[in-house]
Amino acid sequence: MTTSNSNYWQRLRSGNLSRRALLRASARAGVGAAGLALVGCGDDDDDDAQPAAAQAEQQQQQEQPAPRQQQDQQQQQQTAAQAEQQAQVQQQQEQQQEQPAATSETATARQQAAASEVDMDAEIIVGYGSFPPTLDITTAGGGGGQGASNNLHFAALGAYNSGRQLQPTGGFGDWEFAENNSVFRWTVKQGVTFHNGEPLNAEAVKFYWERILGRAEYNPDFQSQLNARAAWMGDITVIDDYTVEIAMDPPFVDAAEQSGGINFGLLPKQYIIDNGDDHFANNPIGCGAYKFISWVPDQEIRSERFEEFAFPHDAPYQWKAGWAKYLTGRFFPEEQARAAALEAGEIDIAYRISPDVASQFEDRDDFKVIVLPDVRVMAIELPVNQSLDPLTGEENPWRDKRVRQAANYAIDAEAIINNLLTGNEERAYSPFPAGKPPPLGSLERQYNYDPDRARALLEEAGQIGFAFTITLPTGLWTADRIWMPAVQQMLNDVGFQVEIDYADFGNALSLMRNKELPHPFIFNQAGVSSGAPLGPAFAYRLVTTVGAPYSHAKETDEFLPEFSEFQALITEANAEFDAERANDLYHQAAIISYENAFQVPLFGLPHLYATTPDIFYNEYYDTSTGLNPIYAQKLRA
Amino acid sequence: MRNELGSAALGRLLRSIAVVFGVVTIVFFMSRAVGDPISRLAPIDSTQAEIEQIKEEIGLNDPIMEQYGRFLIDIVQLDFGQSFRATRPAVDVVQERLVATIQLGAAGLLVAFAVGIPLGIIAAVRRGGAMDLLSRLLALFGQAVPNFWLGLMLILFIAVSFDWLPTGGRTGFQSIILPAITLGSFPAAAVMRFTRSAMLDTLQQDYIRTARAKGLTERAVLFKHALRNSMLAVVTLLGLQVGTILSGAIVVETVFAWPGLGYLIIQSIIATDYPVVQAAILMTSVWIVFVNLVVDVSYTFIDPRIRTGTV
Numbered sequence: 001m002t003t004s005n006s007n008y009w010q011r012l013r014s015g016n017l018s019r020r021a022l023l024r025a026s027a028r029a030g031v032g033a034a035g036l037a038l039v040g041c042g043d044d045d046d047d048d049a050q051p052a053a054a055q056a057e058q059q060q061q062q063e064q065p066a067p068r069q070q071q072d073q074q075q076q077q078q079t080a081a082q083a084e085q086q087a088q089v090q091q092q093q094e095q096q097q098e099q100p101a102a103t104s105e106t107a108t109a110r111q112q113a114a115a116s117e118v119d120m121d122a123e124i125i126v127g128y129g130s131f132p133p134t135l136d137i138t139t140a141g142g143g144g145g146q147g148a149s150n151n152l153h154f155a156a157l158g159a160y161n162s163g164r165q166l167q168p169t170g171g172f173g174d175w176e177f178a179e180n181n182s183v184f185r186w187t188v189k190q191g192v193t194f195h196n197g198e199p200l201n202a203e204a205v206k207f208y209w210e211r212i213l214g215r216a217e218y219n220p221d222f223q224s225q226l227n228a229r230a231a232w233m234g235d236i237t238v239i240d241d242y243t244v245e246i247a248m249d250p251p252f253v254d255a256a257e258q259s260g261g262i263n264f265g266l267l268p269k270q271y272i273i274d275n276g277d278d279h280f281a282n283n284p285i286g287c288g289a290y291k292f293i294s295w296v297p298d299q300e301i302r303s304e305r306f307e308e309f310a311f312p313h314d315a316p317y318q319w320k321a322g323w324a325k326y327l328t329g330r331f332f333p334e335e336q337a338r339a340a341a342l343e344a345g346e347i348d349i350a351y352r353i354s355p356d357v358a359s360q361f362e363d364r365d366d367f368k369v370i371v372l373p374d375v376r377v378m379a380i381e382l383p384v385n386q387s388l389d390p391l392t393g394e395e396n397p398w399r400d401k402r403v404r405q406a407a408n409y410a411i412d413a414e415a416i417i418n419n420l421l422t423g424n425e426e427r428a429y430s431p432f433p434a435g436k437p438p439p440l441g442s443l444e445r446q447y448n449y450d451p452d453r454a455r456a457l458l459e460e461a462g463q464i465g466f467a468f469t470i471t472l473p474t475g476l477w478t479a480d481r482i483w484m485p486a487v488q489q490m491l492n493d494v495g496f497q498v499e500i501d502y503a504d505f506g507n508a509l510s511l512m513r514n515k516e517l518p519h520p521f522i523f524n525q526a527g528v529s530s531g532a533p534l535g536p537a538f539a540y541r542l543v544t545t546v547g548a549p550y551s552h553a554k555e556t557d558e559f560l561p562e563f564s565e566f567q568a569l570i571t572e573a574n575a576e577f578d579a580e581r582a583n584d585l586y587h588q589a590a591i592i593s594y595e596n597a598f599q600v601p602l603f604g605l606p607h608l609y610a611t612t613p614d615i616f617y618n619e620y621y622d623t624s625t626g627l628n629p630i631y632a633q634k635l636r637a
Numbered sequence: 638m639r640n641e642l643g644s645a646a647l648g649r650l651l652r653s654i655a656v657v658f659g660v661v662t663i664v665f666f667m668s669r670a671v672g673d674p675i676s677r678l679a680p681i682d683s684t685q686a687e688i689e690q691i692k693e694e695i696g697l698n699d700p701i702m703e704q705y706g707r708f709l710i711d712i713v714q715l716d717f718g719q720s721f722r723a724t725r726p727a728v729d730v731v732q733e734r735l736v737a738t739i740q741l742g743a744a745g746l747l748v749a750f751a752v753g754i755p756l757g758i759i760a761a762v763r764r765g766g767a768m769d770l771l772s773r774l775l776a777l778f779g780q781a782v783p784n785f786w787l788g789l790m791l792i793l794f795i796a797v798s799f800d801w802l803p804t805g806g807r808t809g810f811q812s813i814i815l816p817a818i819t820l821g822s823f824p825a826a827a828v829m830r831f832t833r834s835a836m837l838d839t840l841q842q843d844y845i846r847t848a849r850a851k852g853l854t855e856r857a858v859l860f861k862h863a864l865r866n867s868m869l870a871v872v873t874l875l876g877l878q879v880g881t882i883l884s885g886a887i888v889v890e891t892v893f894a895w896p897g898l899g900y901l902i903i904q905s906i907i908a909t910d911y912p913v914v915q916a917a918i919l920m921t922s923v924w925i926v927f928v929n930l931v932v933d934v935s936y937t938f939i940d941p942r943i944r945t946g947t948v
Contacts (some may be wrong), residue, residue, distance in 0.1 A: 133720070133722035133723040223724065227690075228691060231687065231690070278725055296807075297733060297734075298900065299807055300806070331806075331894050331896070332804075332894045333894060333900060334891050334892045336789055337792055337805050340796060340804045341804045343797045344797045344800060346804055
């Protein structure tokens, strides 16, 4: 088991709740339920993480001095028999640790001993709030519910570490830039088979890229949601059985992510050619940790552990063998019904629940709540480069640094976290995901809540009463209509006059992309990338910068001098092949952004899950999906 | 007489077609007014060029009237295009769910009529009594309680507390009971009130007094003479309730995770999946129009005076 920062983020809780309280909560949630009925429930996007011995993991957690780590008291109060078993496992581990060089046999023995606590024949049933519309990973983009299928059935060439850095080696393929960055080369792991026994080789890899690009001969009309991502690919050449090269002109720094990242699930060539795309979309074959058994649309997806999976439970990176024999995803779009299904014993895990529903399960002996952070940071994006205020036609007040700083000082994010959210959220100071090593050095926490200073700055700038609108895309982010009014009130308290535009999520995103929102808007900054310090797909590709889809900035804007400096660094970093160098550039840019208050970072919203007490989950990979049932363990009773 | 009936039926049919045409036209333009599907279709970090490429591929860059004309030609051939989300024919996606919704709707109607008609009869026969009061209270409850709340309460008590029935899903006969009760509660109240009112009206008619004077049993008076004559109003209600049931199914299917058309429509609207929205609403409207057509025709069988042209 690799110890990582992931443990820092996991909090397992237990507690009690009376039936009356549940009834009260249900009644109270009535209006919310109606809303949910209209807008649907939380979505889940891409990818993954790692497990190991449940009890041994607990001990490791206890040894870690990490702040805010809370142990699952339920886990600690195992039955006497379990405690005895646990002691045996720990004893074995201690003995093994004393040995100077652990052989692979001892590692396997440790794994087997640890696994003895886990019911390897178990079925884990997960209640999801969204389900995929198709099971073909290349056409399901943006459809939601990927956790119920894509993460289980498919694997991609690249492997991420716990910081969501795509590793050059150690996945289903090793990658490298070659020939002066004009070629991107993948060397495929040997001996891997798909669920139907078809071998994974260079031809299969070439086929799945060409299928995405609409170049595959069997069906040139095939349309994939990923074709835009793969548009950078030139000629694809099979060099030998396990080596394939992609021509690049010009060189593409993000080639690894956009050819072997999590969205690019490997597919079996012959199976698709023989059976067609429609059949594949309903009967997927991949080389993921679980193989598909059956699917009833918007009802149930059943999967079985793939015994020939290419990686063991304790593999160092993202790809690891599954624990439970069967995984069944059931669809409960209404989250109170999802909670009720957990309460009734129909499911083991209620996926993605709101803080309100999570509170029903907190402090109970018979359930526990798992809190995993999203990799995204909620923030207010400010229009700093437009010369005129769209409302008044006068000079844009956001060009005044004091006004931007006032907005940062005005918001008590900690109070929102503690009083309106779960208390588990992380205050954000940059577009880096909460919990990442702050890149801002001594600047961290410069903008902690200080309403007096905010008002003074606003007065000094002559902008008391500055009226503006903030657009909030609604319907996807946790508790959006709860924390947004508080942000509004705090801004108004220091002298702003803020209106909130609660917009349909899709429409708001469309307006942002079309640069049709001239006023501030809320966005989650890290998006599909984690913003990991060394990650190539950095947050600034998504927000704030020129060319980013969710940014106010356009080429034709009248840039502030500081923004020009910031933009130059980002542009340079985005084209930098040296990851260390790119990372330095991003950090420099982040400091400029922070000093000049180009944004108002708020907090990272967590993902919440409720489970039965026999479910053990101790994986956190820095991805946007959160809990991945592959790594969930069902402990023996 | 037969010609008059035939031309009336033809006129009704033409009006139905006009209604369906109006519905599909409104749906076509409304679905485009509510949002841009690209924001849901394209990966979140797509560039503008990539978005334009996707738009071009699915025909969203064509002028709106050109899209509309193409749409009208296609729907005559039952071709609604490919679902943006499911990437297969929209009509296939809708057909898969239609069965589940019709099943649930029929069960809801069954509950509504099985509960509403007996209660209405009892309330009318025992007018002013305890049963009348109880029936009216139940009707009030059925019409006042939102079905999402009722559904959650049924889940909480019947499925969670007593573990008698599953909380949701479509896994067999047991799984349809709670959603059918939830869906049928509102129309049951309406059916009960209509039945009571119609029965009270009928029971005061001269022919009922005559029937009693002839010495018929009360059962025969009630079921052979009064109930049959009261059914015209109740059958009319059936046509109206089909629409209510289908719209109620949207919420009930969400609460009970019933994989039907209602939830599909909601998901498709959110995802701005035009082809599925259009196919689903067209099929729903055709279904409602068809049931109302059947109801109209059924009048002639229920009331011979309509058939003979005496009313």
